[in-house]
Amino acid sequence: MGGFAGTLILAGVGLGVSFPLAILIGFARTSQNPVFFIPASIWVYTLRGIPLLMILFWAYFLIPELTGRAMTPFSTALAAIIIYESAFMAEIVRAGIMGLPAGQTEAARSIGLGYWQSMRYVVLPQALVNMIPSFVNQFVSTVKATSIVYIIGVSELTFVAQQVNAIEVTNPVRTFIVLAFFYFIPCWGLSVLSRKIERDIGARRKAANVPGKEIRI
Secondary structure, three states: OHHHHHHHHHHHHHHHHHHHHHHHHHHHHHOOOHHHHHHHHHHHHHHHOOOHHHHHHHHHHHHHHHHOOOOOHHHHHHHHHHHHHHHHHHHHHHHHHHOOOHHHHHHHHHOOOOHHHHHHHHHHHHHHHHHHHHHHHHHHHHHHHHHHHHHHOOOOHHHHHHHHHHHOOOOHHHHHHHHHHHHHHHHHHHHHHHHHHHHHHHHHHHHHHOOOOOOOO
C-alpha cells in the first residue's frame, strides 16, 4: 500500500506542477509571435519524441551536475515526470484553445479586452471544460508511466513489487498479478470518470443548444 500511495503521489504531484507550465506552453503554441511559438514548439516536439526513460536518466545524471547538489530518487523522478508531462499537456491546452470558435476571441476583443484578458476571462475558462476528459486520460497514462522510475530506486508500486518478488522467489506470477491489479483499479476508475465527464459535457452542450419555449401571453 505504501508503494501504491507513492505511485499516486508521484503521478498527482507531477501533473499538478506541470499544469501551469503546460498552460504557458500551450498559449505560446497558439501565439502568432515566433519568439514564443518557436521555443514552445521545440519543447513540445522534442520531449514528445523522447522516451520517459531517457528523460529520467538525464534528470538523474544531469541535474546534480548543473546544481552541484545531490537529489533524492523521488525528486529526480518527479522532475522528469514534470518535464515530460508538460509537453503532452501543452498539446491538450493548445487543442482546447484552438477548438473554440474564433468568434469567442473576437467578441472578447470587441468589448475592449486585451489578448491576455481575453484568454484569462473568456477563452481559457471555456477551453478548460473541454480539456477535462483529456487531462483525466493523461493522468491514467502518467500512473502507468511511473512504473519506469523503479530503476532509480523510487519506492513506488513496481519497486515494492520487485522487493516482494525478491523475498518470495517461488511465486513471481502471483506477485505480478497483484501488481497488475493495483495498476488496473485506479486506471479503470479514471477511465470510467473520463467517459462520464464527456457524457456530461455533451449533455450540457445539447441542453444549451435547445431553443427556449415560446412564451405566450
